[in-house]
Amino acid sequence: MASREEIVTGLADILNELAGVEQADVTEEKTFTDDLDVDSLSMVEVIMAAEDKFGVKIPDTEMQNLKTVGDAVSYIEANQK
């Protein structure tokens, strides 16, 4: 089980690799779209990579609700196996 901090770090790595976001910019209060400038298709790639990395299923319907990094961390934390 990954801690919140580990999940943030893991997401930062993914966001850096797939969307060119600086790791240091990835903090829980940031929104993916407005603050980190992740476009809608990159967001899908990020979500799919996060599923693999953390062993969670994030359905399309849930993806719409993940506005901030913190939202994603909370979802992953609650649903990881």
Added chain:
Amino acid sequence: MAGSRIVALGHYQPSRVVTNEELSHTIDTNDEWIRDRVGIAERRIADGESVTDMATFAAEKALANAGLTAADIDLVVVATCSAEDRCPSVAAGVAARLGISAPGAFDLNAACSGFSYALATAAHAVQAGASVNALVIGAEKLSDVIDWTDRTTAVLFGDGAGAAVVSTVPDGEPSGIGPVLWGSAPEKGDVLTIAGWRPYIKQEGQSVFRWATTAIAPVARQACEKAGVAPEEIAAFVAHQANTRIIDGIVKRLGIPNAVIAKDLVESGNTSAASIPLALSKLVERREVPSGAPVLLFGFGGGLTYAGQVVRCP
């Protein structure tokens, strides 16, 4: 059973070019945004041409390239999801315009996968002895069903047509159209629609993107396996031309290191069922793929449907 093969192709696009810059005058978008996210630089939009006009022009070129005439054709199948009329079919219109006497003629709607469905259907007819020379056409006038005020869809689509002549293979020569791998995810049908009376295209881009980048590569590999062709042998990959990022995503998972990757959407946009024959016809015209080389075709789209097959380049 007889074999079948594509003997020639032809295509038609309207002469009117609509650039990203032109679209940015009427909707909130720009060239960089569209190129970045979709990969399209410009598209062709019909300027008076109907679906039947474009299908007929593409078919005329395919017939000429095949060295055949209307009298040789006994089956016309048109893949389209944007026909102006429900009846008569575009296929019947093409047959009438070309003077093809008494062919089997029907339209087929599998949205953006339509050409691969139509190609398989024609190949099956030829293999079963129900046809000797078939015209298989993908033709779309999506400009009719675009909501030109919707920035999420208006930038994506274009108009055009591509056609192939599918014929019986003479005894002793190998078949040129591999077994089709077709299927669908009907439970996801509502993420891409052209629905209702006087309809517009609507799609949930993220859901379509996720499905296409994950579901297509495994079935495309199965199409290669069914044809007995290793992925390394594929000389060209002509996927449905929806989005360069979808194509790149599929290619990454597919492992076809020696293939030319068709990216006709850069200059044509997404032309739904016309996109594969349009892109393939141009590859052949530019001689980018040697005759006889295996080419993987794979369509995917509304339904959600998919279909593909390995064909030998004419």
